[in-house]
Amino acid sequence: MKAIFYEEHGSTDVLQYDDFDDPEIGPEEVLVDIKAGGLNHLDVWTRKGMPSPEELPHIPGSDGAGVVSEVGERVTQFEAGDRVVVEPGLYCGECEFCRKGEESLCVDYKMLGEHVRGVHSELAAVPETNLIELPEHVDFVTAASAPLVFQTSWRMLMTRAEIQQSDSVLVLGASGGVGHACVQIAANEGCEVFATASSEEKLAHAEECGADHLINYEEEDFDEAIKELTDGRGVDVVVDHIGEATWDNSLSAAARGGTIVTCGATSGISPETNIPTVFWKQLDILGSTMGTPGEVDEVMTKVFDGTFEPHVREVLPMSEIARGHEMLESREGFGSVVVVPDSDYDPGEYE
Template structure:
């Protein structure tokens, strides 16, 4: 089979990433062989190439978002059969520790993000992959492989932030920072499923319009100096119930101040830097909650697949690349020259 492989770290995808012929995986009794029909790019694919913030197993195949067709099942597999259409849950965990048995597989000490921390040569940017049957979710016939790959990671992460961590309730006011990002686009739509008022932020006219098209009730340009004042005007100074945060250093302290008493901020990233500060008086006087969040559970991925199949969550796809142009997708991620998910078609060279 063919796979996109890099054997050393660096900052130039086109020089480091090569399509190679490698052996098709041989599955274990509890595993399934999946022919990958569509894979989606994430920032961890760039981080893997950079060797930051962690070094990855070498030689490396990236790709944590993928959907495809079951081609072979191990002798112990009973819930899947050849021909099933599946999307991959990329959170590999032990399934037997206290965290896993409590429904918190994302807190497992042995957790690995498939396609990022796994290998050598085990990720989604390949024509075939092997996965434990516990890491597969069936997708309905009305959901395409492209849609499933495009929504899996960002949808699951956003669902976990809003529902799993923040416990959102109808009629709450939700502030989605970076509403035009993958996380943001999914979060807007999930919050509307729960009948929340959504205020999104975006940094350009085009992105502002896209946030409105996804269902945001209000959109504010977070690049303006007075962006927080505009949000206070929208809420009539009542404050925000839930903030979805992944921007980091530049906006984090202001987001804290925007929360109402008892409000919650959920963080899953720090694009502009991680060394932020907060005024602790807001923490104890207003009784606010600051929660961390990473990935999500298989059950949460199943919820996202369900709501996407019902048309309540719509994946946004920017570009679909043939396998031979795999490096171009990383260059687009690097330059931010895309709007929506970038997909890879491993079966089309």
């Protein structure tokens, strides 16, 4: 088969698209003929070796969709020809957290494409439990762009922050993958949604996703803008996946008794925290990562029925994977970048 892979960590120069041994399936695995793979920032971090996968050469890619071509002897839910979406979370099923139904807290939690080989290849061997049936009316490209960011956003807002209709929710970096999903989820719950982005074009996109208030963080401090828009009160929930560059302002933008929820720190991992702000305002600071199988099912059902719309910015042949990574790193535009095996790539299809 052809696969995207790299033999060492580094710049986009290490990315190859070439012949690779076909994967072999275990008894509980399914061989998927991959039709589309969604890119995430995680792919960039892993390419750079932060974190390093268990084995090189590494095939990246956590998100994908395709058609089942072969099933292991103990597989019961799928058969050849089924359309499927890949859910990248791997868990042991036996530890105390898995037994409580908190699989994303698993002591051995791993991800396809990060710790082990991913799905940005013509064929991928995926555990049966990591596949979701893809309805006929949803195309592979849209489906492949959704699982990672939508489950992450759903767990952050619904399970961890427990947003209510009466809440005001600030989403930082609202035009990115997690950002645009969080805006849609909060708006769908009836929350008042505040969104930040770096350009008018990106803010217009956040507005389309359901944001009520738009803040260009290049032109004003977003915490000052929040105070003006809320008569000094602040917002109930802040979604901060930016980290060092925004942390202090996020604490400032939260209302008394407010919540900050984080799933990432793309700008840096060690901001200073003013502890008196935390206790005086009685803030809740919550971490969140990925989602449980139940949460994945819940949010993907809403992607499939059109409640949520993943935005796809560009579809590239897998041989242009370096350009895909560059688009993510430069933070130009908005929406997901999706790659398609060169043998299936038809540019006219993705206009």
